Amino acid sequence: MERRQLEYFVAIVEHGGFTLAARSLRVAQPSLSRAIRNLERDLGVTLFHRVGRNAVLSTAGELLVERARLVLRDFDALRAAAHAIGDGAVGRVDVAATPSSALDPVAGTVAELRRRQPGVTVSTSSALSAAEVIGMVVRGRCEVGVCGSAERPAGPGLVAYHLRDEEFLVVAPPGTALGRRGWVHPADLRGLGFVMTRPTSAVRALFDRLAAQVGDLTVVAEVGDRSVVLPMVLAGIGVGLMPDGWDDLARRAGAEVYRFDPPERLPQWLIHRTGPLSAATRAFVETTLAQATGVTGL
Structure with a gap:
């Protein structure tokens, strides 16, 4: 199994089909289809059902897509950590946030990172509820989440920090x-x-x-x-x-x-998964915690 195959698999899911995924990845569609067939052969399962021009996830595909996202996140974290040894924090961090949390503290964190860590790019994804934020982090769609919740956010392999009320x-x-x-x-x-x-x-x-x-x-x-x-x-x-x-x-x-x-x-919370954090993710987490509570270092 190659990283490229996982990237292709996730791209097809994200874009809803082979044609748009190939266009986004800038690869020929036959090459994309061949890579997925090889991945299915290596895994011994069918990942997609082809319905006309559409690709519908099979049961096995639905079970594997979240794990594929998490594996790709870990690859990115390892690469970013290696680059950060000599260059400081660089890279992109994907943050899930409810609208009020995007306004405060995410906007303040982005402003502070622009001043102190200009190599970090923050991409935010909007969520309507704390449950949606938690789901996006647990499934690997985003590395970090910020939300308000009466209960401490909990989930498999999830770390939560209380920011403020x-x-x-x-x-x-x-x-x-x-x-x-x-x-x-x-x-x-x-x-x-x-x-x-x-x-x-x-x-x-x-x-x-x-x-x-x-x-x-x-x-x-x-x-x-x-x-x-x-x-x-x-x-x-x-x-x-x-x-x-x-x-x-x-x-x-x-x-x-x-x-x-x-x-x-x-209560307002910052959450991320356990395991290695990319340099960009670590910079975002530490900056948010420092602004909210004065806590630095993980």
Whole structure:
């Protein structure tokens, strides 16, 4: 088995077929097909069912694709570690993050890496929930994940660091008066309409809990992309719930921002798999931990 065969196998899965995978890899499609046939012969299993021009993963293929991604990640980590001995941290790190975590702390980590480790490139992948972030890291789609979760993230071969406790805010249209002196009690929200994300997000879980506690809270708009919540709030459509990473942006945009009394908080975590880390991944992890807690070194 060769690394090239695993790369071809994963590329076909990622691109949904042989044609697009060959184009992305810049190889002739017959060469790609031949490499996969050789891999199937070496493994003694069929990896794809050919249905017309489409390639559908077989049961064996579904079981092997995650392991193939992990093996390729480990290859990259070993190569990057060798290069880093003389050149410092270089390479790319793929980070899975929920939208609020991408804003804080991922954006801050990227800015710090640009100053101190310019050879590191960070590529972020958006996830709607902590469970999705964990899955992307466990399956090898990303090396690192950052998310908010009431429970410590857990999974096979997973390492988790507590970064801080995010605080949830109420963000209202300009000129909206709620509570007093920048604070609101849950009862102050009675009768309001909310711009809300779809179920599975931490923000939606908070809304559902408040609705059960207070009553008379309604969803006036439901969105799949959290980045449109603030524009909808500014347009006067309804009130939003946002993590504190949005505080400065919301205030500068003209929204009214309120804190909960007592505060509503959610632990924020950084996760990665056990085993060797590439130089770029290690730089990202250490920079994030240093910014959050002052911890350095793994």
